[in-house]
Amino acid sequence: MAQSDLPAPPSLWNALRGIGARRELVELLDRPDGEAHALAGNLAHLRLMNRWFGWSRALADDLLSLMRRRGLRAALLLDVATGSADVPRAVATALARRGHRLDLLASDVARPVLREARLHAARGWPVQLVQPVQLLQHDARLIPLRDRSVDIVTCCLAAHHLDPAGVRALLTEMWRVARHAVLVSDLERGRLAYLGARLLALVLRNPLTAHDGPVSVLRAYTPAELRHLAAEAGLASVRVHTRLPARMTLIAEKDVEP
DSSP states (O other), X not given: OOOTXXXXXXXXXXXXXXXXXXXOOXXXXXXXXXXXXXXXXXXXXXXXXXXXXXXXXXHHHHHHHHHHHHTOSEEEEEEESOTTSHHHHHHHHHHHTTTOEEEEEEEESOHHHHHHHHHHHHTOOOTTTSOOOEXXXXXXXXXXXXXXXXXXXXXXXXXXXXXXXXXXXXXXHHHHHEEEEEEEEEEBOSHHHHHHHHHHHHHHOOHHHHHHHHHHHHHXXXXXXXXXXXXXXXXXXEEEEEETTTEEEEXXXXXXXX
C-alpha cells in the first residue's frame, strides 16, 4: 500500500495547534488499492479497540435504554458502514443476555471489508444467543430500503470519513429508513484523542492503522458540529453525549407511530 502519493500529515505541533478546525485528509482505508493483509490487520485493531475501550458495551447500554423507553422486546437493527460487523454482533449478544432480541442487518460499501466481516463471523460467535447477521453491500448515503423499514439504524466509526455534505446525506438516509431511532457513534476531535491515536500507532504497528488513526481524529467532528449537521438533516429529538476516551454518540428518536 503506497503512501508516497498521499499528502503528508501535519506535524504533531501543527496538528495540536489546529485541532479546533476539522481537516479534509485522505485515509488509506478509503482508497481502492489497499492491500488485503493491511486491511485485515486494521479491522482486527478496530475490533480490539472496540473491546479495550468498551465502545460496543457503551452502545449496547444506549440501545437497551432506548428499547426500554420504546417498549421494545425485539427490534430489527441495521448497522451501516459496519466494518467487521463485530459491533452489532457484540451489541446483540449483550442485549440477548438481558432479555432483548436484535435481528441484524449490516452493510458496507466495500467488498473487501464485507469479505473480512464474513471471515470474522465464521470464526465463531455465540449463535445460541444471536441470529446470523445478514450482510448487504451499499453506500450508507443511499440505503436500498423502504422508509421506516427497520426499527433502529446505527453507524459506528464512519461519520468522520465523510465531509459535512456526506454526513448530512448519511443522517438523512438513516433517519428515513428508521422506524424508531438513529444512533451514530464516532470519534470526538480533540487534542487528547490525537495524542492517543499517535501512541496507538506506535504500539499496533500496522501501516494502515498508523496512518489512518491520527488522520481519523483530525477528520472527526465535535459534538456541536455533529448536532448541527443532524439539525440540517432534519433529525428530531437529537442529543449527543460523550464518553472517554474520545467518543461521542448521537441519538435521535422519532415520534411513536399511533
